[in-house]
Amino acid sequence: IGQCSSQPCLNGGTCTEEGSHYKCNCPPEWKGSNCQFKAPTDVNECEVYKTEGAPRLCVYACVNIPGSYRCACPSGYKLLGDGKNCEDIDECNSGLHNCSKHSMCINTAGGFQCVFPECPKPNGNISYVKTSPIQCERNPCPMDNRACHHAAKTISFHYLSLPSHLPTPVTLFRMATASAPGRPGPDSLRFGIVGGNSRGNFVMQRSDRQTGELILVQSLQGPQTIEVDVDMSEYLDRMFQAKHVSRITMFVSPYNF
Secondary structure (H helix, E strand, O other): OOHHHHOOOOOOOEEEEEOOEEEEEOOOOEEOOOOOEEOOOOOOHHHHOOOOOOOOOOOOEEEEEOOEEEEEOOOOEEEOOOOOOEEEOOOOOOOOOOOOOOOEEEEEOOEEEEEOOOOOOOEOOEOEEEEEOOEEEEOOOOOOOHHHHHOOOEEEEEEEEEOOOOOOOEEEEEEEOOOOOOOOOOOEEEEEEEEOOOOOOEEEEEEEOOEEEEEEOOOOOOOEEEEEEEEEEEEEOOEEEEEEEEEEEEEEOOOOO
């Protein structure tokens, strides 16, 4: 008589003959040689803590595992020692980028960008020379050329990495004057946004007599890249002296961290 004829498997288990022995294949909720013991049910912590008002287990993704859970991070991030939060991997400092030696590596949230700031092309008497990897200076103007004198004397390039939904208002960038030794500095400054603010996400305001601040007033949702040009005009005895432009490129992450 077969071992399975006595129907030894309980609670819906199926019996298979194995020589002079039998084996019970138990439903997931039962265990034991005859499916006689109730198996402990795994609590999916990820689902339990998804409910409104529950504490957040992971800053990014929760992965359920038998009897527990683990947190995961998106590509370009590593899990911190607390097992919950994610930290950006700095590809630029750790040599994980593929930027050429002629470009600059800018670390961004979850990745990097290779940038190569370029000076404006010559236009009439207005031309620029690169004086550092992130700055261009205007060549001397003919004495009577008003358009040249009113063109930006310096153009500098700046790069920011921002998370999505950054609480506002928040100061992103400061611009200040610095007079050359032995020369009188400007007695008046004017600051403004001259490009890239069509959606009104930013305002430029003075923080003190010599400093202007670019302030984010409406949160940004990534991923997106935004370029904003701000300028600072210098006056002495109400006479225009020079204008300086800063181009700020913002790489907005798709994540809030």
